[in-house]
Amino acid sequence: MKNKRLLSDIIYYVFVIAFGFIMIYPILWMFASSLKPAQEIFNNALSLIPSVFVWENYPTGWQGFGRTGFDIFFKNSAIVTSLVVIGAICSSSIVAYGFARLNFKFKGLLFACLMGTIMLPMQITLIPQYVLFHNIGWVNTFYPLIVPAFLGGTPFFVFLLIQFIRGIPRELDEAAIVDGCSTFGVFWRIILPLLKPALVTVALFAFMWTWDDFLAPLIYLNNANLHTVTLGLRNFMDADGNTNWGPLLAMSSLSLMPQFILFAFFQKYLVEGIATTGLK
Template sequence: MKKKRRAGKIIYHVLVCGVGLLMLYPLIWMLMSSFKDTNTIFSTAESLLPKPFTLENYENGWKGFAGVSFGTFFKNSLFITVVATIGTLFSSACVAYGFSRCKFKGRKILFTAMLASMMLPGQILMVPQYLWYQKLGWIGSFAPLIVPFCFAVQGFFIYLIMNFINGIPRELDEAAKIDGCSYYGIFTRVMLPLISPALITGGIFSFMWRWDDFMSALLYIDDAKKYPVALALKLFADPSSSSDYGAMFAMAVLSLIPIVTIFIIFQKYLVDGIATSGLKG
């Protein structure tokens, strides 16, 4: 029996390592290609390891386009992502607390509408949203990429935080009421500290989605100086002329650093937020 268990564990770990390597190979290939000469990246005779090793792609990529360095694109992405993520978390927490703890007329209808919004494909909303933002005069600015996410328009985060709040004993609310706390006091003093794992989990997802958002930037941003990283990477590939794939891969590698860093730092909270969300206290 022990030999069978050991053999099973060995087979399991081999399969897991193989699948993991298969998933990581594109990233490894992109990383290695960022240190190769652009003309040799797609050469079938080239090995995975760069020969010769060069940092020229990073130098050329960081220079950017038309006098705009890639540092500007990173600043734009960080500004959009951080502000939109903070707005998303705060507004979603407020709405989730209202749905979970407050009783009011139309609560079930609004909750159903929120769930229905999660099932709508984003492509359906592109045209009406664009026309709406055009009338507001937001086209060409960061407003369409930030403001909508600050008003709890994403049902996923509301639902995630709601499940976490539902797992918090209501006795804590009653104790806070006895101490003289209002609904606002309970939310700020009791709920926010307790739902921090859910907020961090939602923050990781929101940061990742906003950082990688290519389509919204393509629709609403028309000035190269305001391009985020996701849209700026597209400029390296030009079908009508030569494409600098080496620089594109180099900047793509740099663009992964913020997401990977956020994930590594808050990985523990991400696991706790997903594992405890929805559990009853």
């Protein structure tokens, strides 16, 4: 029995390691290719070890194109992403608290409408939103990317937080009310501190979705000095096929570093927030 169990464990771990390597291979290839000479990137595509380490790809790529370097793109992405994360946390937590704890007219109907918006593709609302933002003069600014995060919350985040709040005993709310807390006081002093794992999950998802977003910046941002990292990478490519792939892959590698760092520091809270959502 011990030999069979050992054999099954070995087979299992070999399969998991092999499958994991296949999944992570494109990222490893990108990092390795960012240090390869230009002629070696596609001629020796399967290799993960450069014959010569070309560190110049990083400073060359950082200079960007024209008069706009990637320092501008990273700064723009950091501004937009940070504000969107703050907006998603604030608005989604307040809306979720209202649906999870408060009783008001048309609560069921409004919650059904909120859940229905999850199934709507972004492309359906893209044209009406663009017309609205164009009429109020927000096109070619960061406002269309940031302000919606502060208005009403993101439906997916609201649903996730509602499920988490429902797992918090109502007796805590009642005890706080007996001690003199208002409705907002219960949210601020009791619910919000207990939402920490779920809020970290919301922050990480909001960060990843906003940092990687390509369509919204492409639609609303026309000035190169306002472009985010995703637009900077796209504009780095030459339409005639003469793309300098080494610097492009170097900047692509750098663009992934913020997400890797955040996940490494907050993966504990991410797993906890997802695993405990909806548990009583």
